Amino acid sequence: MNTLAEENYLKSIYHLSLNSQSVSTNQLAALLNTKAASVTDMLKKLADKQLINYARYQGVSLSAAGEKIALQIVRKHRLWEYFLVEKLNFKWDEVHEMAEEMEHISSMELVNRLDKFMNFPKYDPHGDPIPDSDGNFKAHELKPIGTIEVGGSGIISGVRDHSAGFLQYLEKQQLTIGKKIKVTEINEYDNSMILQADDKKIHISREVANNLLIVI
Template sequence: MITLTEENYIKAIYHLGKYGVNNVSTNAIAKEMETKASSVTDMVKKLSEKSYVDYKKYQGVTLTGKGKEVAVNIVRKHRLWEVFLVEKLNFSWDEVHEVAEQLEHIKSKKLISQLDAFLEFPTHDPHGDPIPDKTGKIKKIDKILLSEAKIGDDCICVGVQDSSSDFLKYLDKNNIALGTELKVCHREPFDNSVTIRIKTKELIISNMIANNLFVKVS
């Protein structure tokens, strides 16, 4: 049996290891989990004994195949529930995370396969993140950050890097949603702010915003 806490550690290690980082450090996990490094060391030993992670003292951890399976399944559940909350229960995209954090731990294969079907097998969650299929396969889309787009590019908004409530509300306020088409008009060399055009309206976006918005160049 896997405990709720173990699942959360595995998820944290998965997210931290996502971008090429092979050995996730104790401190990184502690920060992500909002706990102390000593607690992480204890838990990591336990996860290692149960062979969810490979761990050598002072060397950090990597998920094993078994660990990755658990992680991807949690991510799948989290994202399917997010779709449910937005599509069926009228949650806005900045409200779903907290609830999905709870729902992702419900254990029932039938529940998830039926939910998947009920939602008509969605491929992406409300933030544009891909939903792993039942076998754990995740299909990547070739998205780039708006801050990396070239002047003159016609883009379509496909995701967010940060999904904090403040950021998502900013996007709502400025009528930027997944699927929104925009053109990159100008990048100011001094602060890397970006002028974009949505339909006929121009909007100036800070570098920080541009760094958290994924687009696909069309």
């Protein structure tokens, strides 16, 4: 088995790999809130274990074995988040830290039974896809609302920023997963947008528009 630290590194490499081919030491240091030197040390260890592809100064990517482990951790994280929201009635901005601990509970049998208990959910409370026990999942075809033109519409299906602050803001504006919205106006000056949702008009900044994802 792998240590807590190793699991967190694999997970972080996985997340960063979604945006770029190869992940840098500094990117990892920033995400893991540690120093580049510490990252280098751990990368050597993970390379020895053949969980990553790593060459000095050249960045890092997950090996097949490493990705498999990372996907299991992501699966556990998202299933526990779903549990916390759907069964224990936490809000979507409250569950990340707890799931961060729970994702390291090792039993596969436990996570599979949890999955079944909740009827095999496909997406977590933030709209992120939940890998199945083989690590497979289907992501939504997501676009930031900011890329939509006036008249375009879609269903809110994910967020790019997972911070509690952003999630609380969305909740307050009633911009939550599943809501149908339509872009009715774009302000030329600051690129802010006005959305139609149910019978309300909601004004959002460009920054919010870039971090709120919809399926068309």
